[in-house]
Amino acid sequence: MTTVTMTVNGKTVSNEIEERTLLVHFLRDTLMLTGTHIGCDTSQCGACVVHVDGKAVKSCTMFAVQAHGRSVTTIEGLAEAGALHPVQAAFREHHGLQCGFCTPGMIMTAVDMIARGVAADRASIRRELEGNICRCTGYHNIVSAIEAAAKEMGA
Amino acid sequence: MITYPFAYQRAANLAEAEALLGANPEAKLLAGGQTLIPTMKQRLASPPLLIDISGLHELSGNRRDGERLVLGAALTHAEVAQSPEVRTLIPALAELASHIGDPAVRHLGTLGGSVANNDPAADYPAAVLGLNASVITTRREVPADKFFTGMFETMLAPDEILRAVAFPVPRRAAYAKFANPASRYAMVGVFVAQTTEGVRVAVTGAAPSVRRLPMMEKALEASFTPEAVAHIKIDADGMNEDLHGSAQYRAHLVTVMAKRAVAAALA
Ligand SMILES: Cc1cc2nc3c(=O)[nH]c(=O)nc-3n(C[C@H](O)[C@H](O)[C@H](O)COP(=O)(O)OP(=O)(O)OC[C@H]3O[C@@H](n4cnc5c(N)ncnc54)[C@H](O)[C@@H]3O)c2cc1C
Ligand code: FES
Ligand code: FES
Numbered sequence: 001m002t003t004v005t006m007t008v009n010g011k012t013v014s015n016e017i018e019e020r021t022l023l024v025h026f027l028r029d030t031l032m033l034t035g036t037h038i039g040c041d042t043s044q045c046g047a048c049v050v051h052v053d054g055k056a057v058k059s060c061t062m063f064a065v066q067a068h069g070r071s072v073t074t075i076e077g078l079a080e081a082g083a084l085h086p087v088q089a090a091f092r093e094h095h096g097l098q099c100g101f102c103t104p105g106m107i108m109t110a111v112d113m114i115a116r117g118v119a120a121d122r123a124s125i126r127r128e129l130e131g132n133i134c135r136c137t138g139y140h141n142i143v144s145a146i147e148a149a150a151k152e153m154g155a
Numbered sequence: 156m157i158t159y160p161f162a163y164q165r166a167a168n169l170a171e172a173e174a175l176l177g178a179n180p181e182a183k184l185l186a187g188g189q190t191l192i193p194t195m196k197q198r199l200a201s202p203p204l205l206i207d208i209s210g211l212h213e214l215s216g217n218r219r220d221g222e223r224l225v226l227g228a229a230l231t232h233a234e235v236a237q238s239p240e241v242r243t244l245i246p247a248l249a250e251l252a253s254h255i256g257d258p259a260v261r262h263l264g265t266l267g268g269s270v271a272n273n274d275p276a277a278d279y280p281a282a283v284l285g286l287n288a289s290v291i292t293t294r295r296e297v298p299a300d301k302f303f304t305g306m307f308e309t310m311l312a313p314d315e316i317l318r319a320v321a322f323p324v325p326r327r328a329a330y331a332k333f334a335n336p337a338s339r340y341a342m343v344g345v346f347v348a349q350t351t352e353g354v355r356v357a358v359t360g361a362a363p364s365v366r367r368l369p370m371m372e373k374a375l376e377a378s379f380t381p382e383a384v385a386h387i388k389i390d391a392d393g394m395n396e397d398l399h400g401s402a403q404y405r406a407h408l409v410t411v412m413a414k415r416a417v418a419a420a421l422a
Pocket of ligand 3 (some may be wrong): 096097098099100101102103133134136137138
């Protein structure tokens with residue numbers, strides 16, 4: 001057992017955990033932040049994407065101890081003062097989801113790609129979504145949502 | 156999936172990492188974790204101790220050393236893809252790094268981890284061999300031709316740490332990969348480079364380990380054009396065969412990717 005301390009969605013958390021605890025399990029089972037999903041558990045689907053120090057990573061492919069001393073943002077940390085983040089609003093507006101299972105990871109990946117300035121056109125958006133799988137939408141509306149959000153955010 | 160239990164230590168510096176590794180023969184270095192963690196989750200590996208080297212400043216950054224560009228082992232794929240030095244001096248390498256896996260994998264996965272692991276379908280080994288790079292470890296400098304010794308095998312001793320890779324700056328180079336549509340790993344990837352010491356061609360994904368293609372090197376030495384390799388038939392003997400493709404298919408792809416790589420190098 002070991003103690004990990006990190007900032008999650010702006011709040012400092014400190015817990016005693018087993019070293020082998022994956023970041024996604026720490027978020028979901030210890031902190032009860034169940035917005036981050038586990039789709040494949042084999043590093044393929046991207047449902048578990050969160051930001052660590054501002055970068056999108058697959059939280060099923062990182063141990064919580066690796067995030068010790070770092071800053072983590074999950075889907076729960078995006079909306080400010082009850083107002084949806086522009087990417088969340090765009091997913092709603094453009095029907096970027098059906099069952100919603102992939103959506104937290106899609107949105108965290110989208111926020112990351114917009115911040116890096118690589119969501120300029122539909123082809124780049126699709127390329128950046130390489131690590132996120134959706135079994136419902138056929139991606140078309142996800143791409144539209146990200147395109148619209150990128151425009152709105154001036155990226 | 157839950158791994159077997161292990162102890163975890165973040166090394167404060169390279170010397171500490173080396174000492175920990177020396178004292179714990181079963182321990183494993185943890186860099187980006189993008190290969191090691193999936194392997195541990197499948198319970199194919201069960202190291203009792205993980206030594207985290209991801210943040211070590213001795214393994215980060217890049218520097219110019221004469222005609223070589225020396226890249227630290229801890230550089231992530233995303234960092235290499237965006238590095239102004241790499242993009243200016245060896246754009247083919249930046250391009251290669253930008254097509255490894257997906258953005259989240261590139262944010263964590265490292266040059267050192269990929270080269271040390273020598274996955275038969277990994278991209279970096281093709282660049283290391285194709286550019287005639289040298290692997291710099293805590294003990295020595297090993298030329299690429301000696302470094303990769305077999306499937307998932309390298310010259311690295313169990314307690315040796317890969318510090319950096321020194322890439323000679325080529326006259327021109329390019330990498331062409333036919334990515335597996337699901338995993339993005341190379342079904343076949345061919346790296347061609349025209350260097351001061353001649354043409355080198357390295358292929359990954361096709362065989363159990365990265366290898367050079369002397370027939371193509373000779374042909375390109377005579378004429379550095381896609382046509383020079385177009386007629387070269389690669390023997391399917393010894394090629395990988397799996398559910399993604401037969402040995403014949405891979406052998407055919409090698410010629411196709413070589414042609415594309417030469418065309419890209421000339422573009
Ligand atoms: C979904 C997915 C897609 C991927 N697609 C591709 C792809 O298209 N092409 C590709 O090439 N790769 C791909 N990869 C693999 C990825 O590039 C890994 O990042 C890389 O192979 C290993 O680097 P790492 O830093 O993550 O190493 P780790 O997983 O941390 O370590 C891998 C091994 O190397 C050892 N090691 C690490 N650093 C050192 C060092 N400095 N000295 C000595 N030994 C060391 C470790 O002990 C371990 O045995 C993919 C991975 C995933 C999860
Ligand atoms: S659950 Fe992490 S990538 Fe699918
Ligand atoms: S909306 Fe159902 S998986 Fe994407």
